[in-house]
Amino acid sequence: MIRLILVIAAIVFACVITAIVTLNPGTASFEFFGLAVETSFALAFGVFLLFTFLMLVFWWLVYIAWTAPEKLRRFSLRRRRERGFNALERALIASAAGEGEVAVRQAARADALLDRPALSRLLAARAAEAAGNLPGAEAHYEAMLEDPKTRLVARRGLAQIAHERGEHTATAEHAQIAFAESKTARWAFAALFDAQVAQGDWEAAMATLAEGEKRRQIEPDRARRRRAVLLTAAALGREDTDRTRAATLAELAAQTAPGFAPAAVLAARLLGPARKHKKAETLLKAAWSAAPHPAIARALADLRKSDTRAKRAERLRELAALRPEHRESRILLIEAAIEDGETGLARAILEPLLEMGTPTARLSALASRLAQIEGDEREARRWMTRASHAPGEADWSDIDAEGRAFPYSPDDWKRMVYTFGDEGRLLHPRHERYEIAAGAVPETALLDAPKPARAKRESGDKSVYTAPRMPDDPGVDDDDASGDGDDDGEDDLDRIAGRGTR
Template sequence: MIRLILVVLVIIAACAVTVFVTLNPGSASFEFMGVEGRMPFALAAAGLLVLTFILLVIWRLVLGVWTAPDNLRKFNLRRRKEKGFDALERALIAAAAGEGENAVRQAARADALLDRPALSRLLAARAAEAAGNLPGAEAHYEAMLEDPKTRIVARRGLAQIAHERGEHATTAAHAEDAFNQSKSVRWAFDALFDAQVAQADWLAALATLSEGEKRKQIAPDPARRRKSVLLTAAAMEREDSDPDKARSLAEQAASAAPSFAPAAALAARLLAANRKHSKAESVLKSAWSAAPHPALARALAELRKSDTKAKRAERLKALAAIRAEHRESRLLLAEAALEGGETGEARAALDPLLEFGTPSARLCALAARLARLEDDDKAARRWMTRAAHAPGEADWSDIDGEGRAFAFSPDDWKRMVYAFGDEGRLLHPRYERFEIAAEAVPETALLEAPKPVRVRPAPGKKGETVFHDTPRPPDDPGVGDDDDDDDDDIESIAARGHR
């Protein structure tokens, strides 16, 4: 449209000039090398225009011949770049599709056609990775380290290769270099932190986490929970070798995330060992307020060895009152009531829990203890039988054979960094591996009913064979009696119900 308008305007201008020349006739004369000439002005103007056009054509021809070599070179270079970019496109598509061999061929072709060493090396490295040639990719990445523009991407590639090989120290070295060079690369923080956790280097991972939080490469809440796990793991390692350092780390862990029960339980134990019982109790209460957990109640019960039964029950009831509506608080009230022989309070706490859903092994064991206190042996046996088949609880205190809570292995701590740190889940790895199933089964002896004894009629008498319960020895108090050993067995089953 614009061109059409311009053409119309040119035609109008030409017509105007023609009309003007026609209405104003004149003549033009010239003298050249003794030759004189005279002609109308319109003819002279037309001749001048034709001569100018001829001169321009001649100039273009001369210029074309003069610049032909350069134009030919530029044409060939442009064709070469087009072929190179075409090969680059094919190589990227092949690498993304997982066609390793084709990607390598196209990458080599692009490298030969394009004068871009950084791009060619990166493409060659990606193609080698797609082909599964990790040594070749590693060689390309190492060559890219020489160029400042490609150093960070080379570190990333080398870190990924080292991670795939399980070389955590090498991964950490490459990620740390990139982490120190650039404050904006998120992958360097993730790779460095993950490698340090994989090496169980808790304090180094903690330093990386703190720097990543400053750079806003991780949200505050996950950072706080991760910090608590790392501090707790570091404190666990130093509990025997450096109790003072372990206590300081555990206190920091409990302060960072009060809902992380292992941190509070460890801090309370270490503080109690240093005769700081009041501070230990405060730590446990803060943790209970954030997230009630059976291990916290156990830690509080064992905090002061000099406490009487009544005093211990009073402390546990006070702990339960902090979160009275929570299920764990109700269970704690029931346990405290059973400990003090207060059957009415225990019944009031347990009945609502037993009526809601399927009772766990822990609930069944507590109900059995209550039935024993109420002298209902039949109900006690029934609840103990149900405890053998009832499911365990996910929120368990993990009391091992030596009475330690949260005795995690290094691999369990590594997993907990992400399970609790990123998701806020406190599930023991053994629970997720279903190791609880075998340990939650009560003792077989507690579940067996009295064995009947066949009694034959006296000789000469008619009648059916009669079965009687096996008589108990004189020193056997029986299941219905209040025997300390039986109470210990039921308590052991209740402890396994925690798990």
């Protein structure tokens, strides 16, 4: 619209000028090199305009000829850059798609066309990685270390390559440098921490974790749980060489994350010999309040070796009262009731647990023990048989057949850093590996309950074992088909309980 207005205005202006010149013809004369010319003003004005136009065309052609080489050079450079960026685009797409050979070819083409060494080296390194050529990628990353602009990304690439090779020392070295140079690179914190955990360097991992938390590169809750696992693992490493330092670390771990049962159990084991029973008991009760675990109850029961059976039972009742609704608390009350001979109370607490889904091997063994104490050998055998086929409990598998709590390997502790640290859940390696868990009863019972059936057998009264073999009673062995009582099922119960086995 504006252009149309301008064109119309120009036409009107030309018409006005033409009319003025036509209405006022006038004359024009000039002399040049002895040549005298006289003509009308209109003709002279027209010649002047034509001459001016020709002069403009002439100088425009001169300008075109003068600037043609530079324009040609710029055009060639622009076309070259355009081809380079096209090659760069193809290389990036091929690298992301996993087409390593295509990425390498296009990266080489982009390197030849673009005058950007940093970009070309980075692209070449990525392409080599996509092609699986780790040595080539490593060479490109090492060359990028010379440029301050690409030094950080080069460290990341070298750390990643070292991690893929399983070279944790090299990974930690590159990540450590990047972590010191950049305060905002989250990858440096993660790579350094992971490498230190993979090496089992708990102390260094704790220092890195503290710095990462200070930089807000990890959530406070995750950092707290990870720290608890690291402190516990570090305490275990010092248990045989520096028990004082180990006890301090374990105590700090239990205070950092009360819900982490291994820390509280280890702290109690280390504080007990130092006669710091009150402090150990406080840590165990705090752990039970946060997350009940059978290993905590065992640690509390074994805390004071000089305690009487009644005192141990009372302490366990107090522990159960902290979380009365929890399953582990109910099991503690069952064992305490059995200890006091209150079989009715024990059965009243046990029956609802047995009715809650499929009874586990631990509950089945506990029911077998209770039936044996009540003198019902047939019921005891039935529950013993069910225990041999019942599923195990993940928490109870954390106690092995010798009664040791959380007998984890170094690799298990490395995994625990992330399972508990990031997810807040315990790892159960023995349960995952289908190892025979520690028996529920009677071998690993917290309280040694009386065994009247055994007493009768030892006294020579075998009348309780003369029940005939029943078709639906697989608990009776073929060697005991006569019902003479020599194989009374106690050995089977011991086997199910995990006595002397792994």
